[in-house]
Amino acid sequence: MQISWPFIHNMLIGAERYGLSAAQVYERAKLPLHLYEQQAPLDAEQHVRLMRAITLGLGDELFGLADRRQPIGTLAMICAYASHAANLQGALERTCEGFQLLDNSLNSALIETKDSFVIELKRIPNRTLVNELPIETILMVFHRFICWLGDIQVPILSISLDYIKPIQSPIYSDMFLHAPISYEKETNRLELPKPALAKQLVRSEEQAMTWARRTPEGIYLPLAKTRGLALDVCLEIEKLLTQQHLWPHMHQIAAQLDMPEYSLRRRLKQEGFDYIQLRNQVRQDLVIKLLTNTQLSLEDIAHQSGFSEASALVRAFKSWTGMPPNRYRQR
DSSP states (O other): OEEOHHHHHHHHHHHHHTTOOHHHHHHHTTOOHHHHHTTOOEEHHHHHHHHHHHHHHHTOTTTTOBSSOOOTTHHHHHHHHHTTSSSHHHHHHHHHHHHHHHOSSEEEEEEEOSSEEEEEEEEOTTOOBOSSHHHHHHHHHHHHHHHHHHTSOOOOOEEEOSSOOOTTGGGHHHHTTTOOEEOSOSSEEEEEETGGGGSOOOOOHHHHHHHHHTTTHHHHSOGGGGSHHHHHHHHHHHHHHHHHOOOOOHHHHHHHTTSOHHHHHHHHHHTTOOHHHHHHHHHHHHHHHHHHHOOOOHHHHHHHTTOSSHHHHHHHHHHHHSSOHHHHHHO
């Protein structure tokens, strides 16, 4: 999937609202600045890196585009709550409840019809919503999370949006699985078939929180890349880091998954992943989780996330977010 410039520009607007320039964002995402200067499209992996640079840089899971910042970890809490539902319908109801409690710029609801369930997002009057990106993102989060919870590709029956057809609309076909899309409607809606949502959940609370912490990978990469081997590898890496404080090599993960190391390397490559990049991303996610959800010292966090010492953690964290970890924690 190629992400077009207007879509990227919508996201950069939120960063600039809070003083984070496009040049800073591209640098933190380790993307060449000429891609910005040329207003070049990005592939899905590059776009994920750009989104993470903005969300971490702002401490906002809605990219600085809503009425208030949505703190890092909010989605993880909602996903953890949803993971205890009896089936996908219940999980979707809980996800809507979680977003509704945020009382930010959008109201969310799940509406039942004869043959479908409709996720509805309605703008709250007199609240800021800078552009359509939060609407697109939240609808995709709802859909991709449900697919992942049930390990099933739930088709989208239809999409309704409350804004005029934007110039980046050609990408919507891939984003919303080629569902029919209508514009300038009263509210924003995503319709799903009722029978698919009767499926039982196959993921645990721990796995759901891991999925959420790895967002936006889970929503902007193809569905096949949010399931299967790559996710299993990430879960095993995090398990060894958190439970045994090991910085695992590939052969250790291969052993956990009961397969030869060469098979693991080959299959990851076929899916478009690199083990070292996956491991580094898991560590980054773990560090941010421990910084925001615990009062552990930097020395303890370094130990639990596979760093030799706190100073190494500080250097790495600055390269991820552009700020030291203590400042990030205070924000």
